[in-house]
Amino acid sequence: MININMKKMLFGFVFGVGLAMVNGQTSCVPNSLKTTxxxxxxxxxxxxxxxENCTVFDNQVDILNEACEKIKANIDDQRTYNLATGRNPRLRPLIRDEEELSIFFMGGGDLNLKRDNENDKLQNIARKINxxxxxxxxxxxxxxxxxVQFHQDDTYTDTDPDLVYPNCAHNVLMCCFSSDRQANDDNGNCAEPYDENCVDADPADNTDICYADHSRLPIADRVAAGLSIFKDEEEGDTHCHGMVWSDDIYEDQARYAGNNLFYISMYDHLYTRGYVENIPGAPMCGCxxxxPTVSRSDCTEMDVTETFVLTFDSGELVNGRRISLDIEFNACNGGAANNDLESEIATYYDGVFPDELRKYITGPTNNDQTKSNCQAAIDTARAA
Incomplete structure (x- = not known):
């Protein structure tokens, strides 16, 4: 018989899960087990x-997975760095509060609007990002x-800020940048002298912005409805970059979505390249x-290696702790094209990009503006 005991502790839970019985005994289950x-x-x-003869019964799989989820949630509650609240003695919060964090992801605030110049280097302004x-x-x-940019509803309004997980309707998040604020980094066209060549500089162009539908998130620019249409590259050079995760919030891409969002928005694009500011009518980053509706987007995924030590008592899983975590940020490599959000999304749908998402990413996956499907998307939006 499988026995589950959960004992509330001062800082978490202890889990009791009956494990495999070998000839009626638990001889194959050690007191401590290291797992990847x-x-x-x-x-x-x-x-x-x-x-090799140790057997776990089929009806124990769901129980073990549930116990592992609780162990992960307990770890997340104790060992999570929050950009807006800090809650870690090693470093104070990066952003003053959640309101300022929201302003940044909308495309405003000092981190977006301050420009690199000889006396006020953007990398110094954002040094805490590094x-x-x-x-x-x-x-x-x-x-x-x-x-608000990262949730399809207000489910997480009162949730512990360290235990918030992704909640977008399609499990996809994207950032689109319209300006380059940093010179001498081989990205974008911001250059010295700053006051002449970095006032209205652009990022490296990797997409065609079709239009922004203001009704998607009216709070982004306080316009309730309407379209901002960008025909024939009227938006100028722009750059989009996204990420994808599964429905399982404890799967690596979902559980560490905050890490990937930080990497894409703040480290890889703001700190490293100087890319900032939103497309008019939409947030800079969001679900x-x-x-905005775009032709394509780059994509980053994480390679996560997490090592645990699990503790057993007479064959029962009673506790677990993480002893190491290593996260590598890499260009997405799934589907028909590497570093491509559309192709990565398709891998979550048996290799076929869903038709319902064509109103957000029109294709094609390359950045050939003459082959962009934007005009058809604009015509459809206008007719709606």
Whole structure:
């Protein structure tokens, strides 16, 4: 019989989960087990390395997965860096509060509007971004924001800010940048002298912006409805970059979505390249359903390696702790094209990009403006 005991502790939970019985005993289950990841499958794999005859019953898989989810949630509650609240003695909050964080992701605030010049380097303004990247982004969880751009409803308004997980309608998030604020980084056309060549500089062009539908997120520019249409590259050079995750909030791409969002928006594009500001009519970063309709977008995914030590008592899983976490940020490599958001989305839909998302990403995946499907998308939006 499977026995589950959950004992509330001062700082979390202890989990009791009956594990595999071998000839009526638990001889193959050690008191301590090191696993790569915490899932039923990772536990089974680790046990089989010890004893190839060790068996976990099929009806225990869901129970083990549920226990691992609780272990992960407990770790997330204790070991998460929040950009707006800090809650870590190693570094104060990067942003003053959630309101300022929301302003940044809308495309405003000092981090977006300050321009690189000889006396006020953008990299110095954003120096703490590099600290967060080196001290947290690669080996600790960064909280996913509670701000309006990143949720399809207000479910997380009163949730513990460290236990917020992605909540976009299509499990896709995208940032689109309209300006380059930083010279001498081989990205965009901001150049010295700053007052002449970095006043209205553009990022490297990787997309065609079709239009922004103001009704998608009216708070973005306080316009309730209407279209901002960009025909024949009227938007100038722009740059979009996104990410995807599954429905399972404890899957790596979802659980560490805050890390990937930080990397895309603040480290890779603001700190490294100087890319800032939104497309008029939309936030700078947000759920795909709030963003402008574009021809394509670059894409980043994470390679996550997480090591746990699980504790057992007479064959029961009673506790677990993480001993290491390594996150690598890489260009998406799924589907028909690398570093391409449309192709990566398709991998979550059996290799076929869903028709319902064509109103957000029109294709094609290359950046050949003469082959962009924007005009057809504009015509459809106008007729709606």
């Amino acid at each position: 990841g915490c899932t039923a499958q990772s536990i089974i794999d680790a046990l089989l390395e010890i004893d 600290q967060v990247y080196t001290q947290f982004a690669q080996d600790e969880r960064i909280a996913y924001p509670r701000t 795909l359903e709030y963003m």
